Amino acid sequence: MxxxxxxxxxxxxxxxxxxxxxxxxxxxxxxxxxxxxxxxxxxxxxxxxxxxxxxxxxxxxxxxxxxxxxxxxxxxxxxxxxxxxxxxxxxxxxxxxxxxxxxxxxxxxxxxxxxxxxxxxxxxxxxxxxxxxxxxxxxxxxxxxxxxxxxxxxxxxxxxRQQGYEGHNPWHSNANSGIDENGDLASGWLLKNAAEPANxxxxxxxxxxxxxxxxxxxxxxxxxxxxxxxxxxxxxxxxxxxxxxxxxxxxxxxxxxxxxxxxxxxxxxxxxxxxxxxxxxxxxxxxxxxxxxxxxxxxxxxxxxxxxxxxxxxxxxxxxxxxxxxxxxxxxxxxxxxxxxxxxxxxxxxxxxxxxxxxxxxxxxxxxxxxxxxxxxxxxxxxxxxxxxxxxxxxxxxxxxxxxxxxxxxxxVTGWREAVFSEYDYSAMALAGNLGLGPNEARLFMVFDGRYKFIHAEGGFRPMLFDLETDPQELVDLGKLPGHEAEIERLERMLFDWARRPAQRTAISHDEILGMRGKSRRYGIIIGAVDPDELAPDLRAKISGRAGRDYRG
Missing domain, CATH: 3.40.720.10 (Alkaline Phosphatase, subunit A)
Known part of the structure; x- marks a missing residue:
């Protein structure tokens, strides 16, 4: 080992x-x-x-x-x-x-x-x-x-096909289909054929x-x-x-x-x-x-x-x-x-x-x-x-x-996550059209904190909410019942915080960002200083001294 x-x-x-x-x-x-x-x-x-x-x-x-x-x-x-x-x-x-x-x-x-x-x-x-x-x-x-x-x-x-299975698609006709009692193809796409052995x-x-x-x-x-x-x-x-x-x-x-x-x-x-x-x-x-x-x-x-x-x-x-x-x-x-x-x-x-x-x-x-x-x-x-x-x-x-x-x-383990998140974009499904939703609306978001599972639905729908402590099988949607506004607001806020993370800032690390703090002055960018005495000696040295030839006239 x-x-x-x-x-x-x-x-x-x-x-x-x-x-x-x-x-x-x-x-x-x-x-x-x-x-x-x-x-x-x-x-x-x-x-x-x-x-x-x-x-x-x-x-x-x-x-x-x-x-x-x-x-x-x-x-x-x-x-x-x-x-x-x-x-x-x-x-x-x-x-x-x-x-x-x-x-x-x-x-x-x-x-x-x-x-x-x-x-x-x-x-x-x-x-x-x-x-x-x-x-x-x-x-x-x-x-x-x-x-x-x-x-x-x-x-x-x-x-x-190299093993001798015939037809242009043996994946379907053999690996995922059987043969019925009449000798016909019993396609695995049809649930009634599930009990048949694949051919x-x-x-x-x-x-x-x-x-x-x-x-x-x-x-x-x-x-x-x-x-x-x-x-x-x-x-x-x-x-x-x-x-x-x-x-x-x-x-x-x-x-x-x-x-x-x-x-x-x-x-x-x-x-x-x-x-x-x-x-x-x-x-x-x-x-x-x-x-x-x-x-x-x-x-x-x-x-x-x-x-x-x-x-x-x-x-x-x-x-x-x-x-x-x-x-x-x-x-x-x-x-x-x-x-x-x-x-x-x-x-x-x-x-x-x-x-x-x-x-x-x-x-x-x-x-x-x-x-x-x-x-x-x-x-x-x-x-x-x-x-x-x-x-x-x-x-x-x-x-x-x-x-x-x-x-x-x-x-x-300290500071482990408070919740897990999942998303579902069903905008390409026919039922999204049946619900009258556009591509930006047919989306769902889940937050689960270990007890409450909250589901936000875009498109103007109400949320769903399940309490897995009292309802571990998730049979009762509390989102349609009064009395759970505080939990919904808390989990919505958690989703909002998650959505605001800097997820697209992938080209520069956190340590690089911290290393940049205050560095612009070290490269001559002086903003807001009124008097040279406000600056460190090595900073003001680059912007001080005798002027050269006077070109103004």
């Missing part, structure tokens, strides 16, 4: 915080996730900065709030100039590599304006969130009447494929420079369909009852009402859908856990556990019918709260192994944690999170 040489940053897509057995799920079994938790620290109150793939991931990769980096929804470009994990780590001699998904769209216009060619090393890094790419596959090779959702090539789809060999499905890619990366970098490997899985994200033997590992009896109440439909907040009544919300409000889909979701999680176990075995056998920090997390959760909703999008805990387990191999972390930390943690805390782990000093004027090292090492 020594110093950290490498970081394995594992992210699952749409993995709920409570679908781990170590987090208390009554029927879900995740022995390998639990295995990591026994070796590290599980953070029980970790929150993403936006409950949607693209925006959340850009906050992970930049260490900055969505309000700062601006990539506020899926396929909103991350603007050129945003520093990323790769930028921070390369300064420390650490390579930063991607295996899997980023859901990042490059700022092509900004790159062209600056003359950055996507074919250059710098241009490729800018186009891939600062990572060097071992293999990138964003995992949604969906196709509709206007073409593919993701126009980039899919290495996984190409690999499937693919288990070892050829997405999760094992990416695990093998990660192992190949580690094998290929033995003895090289220190690295961060971002192993980014697409599952258990929809389509909700899974290959055998995982498709029937769980059944309806393993599905926990939904967290919802009819009172939530009584005079709901207009934005909440719109999400409850969109197609995913209507579908997951049906018990038959939940009892079909959730066992498939659990099967996807179980396969992820199984593959994670293979990865841990490999790291232990190769001796990499002694010098590799391992992080397990997710980009957001999944409602799965809770609060009458499907998908993610809003700020109830099933959506905005994530699993986070950190294994630190250093001896300083021995005292915290197997513990649970209930501090309020944000996804943006990982970037400064990584920088510090690799021997750097996190630049506080750029990275807006805080290092988790004190919690990992059992050290006293």
């Amino acid at each position: 020594g110093q950290i040489r490498n970081i394995l940053f594992v992210m699952y897509d749409q993995l709920r915080h409570d679908y781990l057995s170590c987090a208390g799920h009554p029927t879900m079994k995740t022995p390998n996730f639990d295995r990591l938790a026994a070796m590290g620290v599980r953070f029980s109150r970790a929150y993403v900065q936006s409950p949607v793939c693209g925006a959340s991931r850009m906050s992970f990769y930049t260490g900055r709030y969505v309000h700062s980096h601006g990539a506020a929804w899926n396929n909103f470009p991350l603007k050129v100039g945003e520093a990323t994990l790769g930028d921070h780590l390369r300064r420390l001699g650490v390579e930063s590599w991607l295996v899997g998904k980023t859901h990042m769209r490059a700022d092509a216009e900004g790159m062209a304006r600056l003359g950055l060619s996507p074919d250059s090393v710098i241009g490729a890094r800018v186009a891939d969130c600062g990572f060097d790419v071992w293999i990138r596959d964003d995992g949604l090779v969906a196709e509709g009447p206007e073409g593919f959702y993701d126009s980039k090539r899919s290495p996984y789809n190409e690999w499937l 693919i060999r288990e070892e050829d499905s997405e999760t094992p494929w990416l695990t093998r890619q990660a192992m190949a990366f580690i094998e290929g970098h033995k003895g090289g420079a220190p690295w961060l490997c971002h192993l980014s899985y697409i599952k258990p994200h929809w389509p909700y369909i899974v290959p055998a033997p995982w498709h029937d590992l769980y059944g309806p009896d393993d599905v926990v009852p939904p967290v919802r109440d009819m009172a939530e439909r009584d005079d709901p907040h207009p934005v909440f009402n719109a999400f409850m009544n969109n197609q995913p919300g209507q579908a997951f409000s049906r018990d038959d859908v939940r009892l079909s889909v959730i066992p498939a979701y659990m099967g996807l999680v179980a396969q992820c856990d199984d593959q994670f176990g293979k990865l841990l075995d490999y790291l232990q056998a190769s001796g990499r556990m002694d010098d590799t920090m391992i992080v397990l997390t997710s980009d957001h959760g999944d409602y799965l019918g809770d609060h009458w909703m499907g998908e993610k999008d809003l700020f109830h805990d099933p959506s905005v709260r994530i699993p986070l387990i950190v294994y630190d191999p250093r001896p300083e972390a021995d005292r915290t192994r197997g513990t649970v930390c209930d501090a309020l943690v944000e996804a943006i805390d990982l970037a400064p944690t990584f920088v510090e782990a690799m021997g750097g000093v996190p630049p506080a004027h750029v990275l807006e999170g805080r290092s988790l090292a004190p919690f990992l090492h059992g050290e006293p």
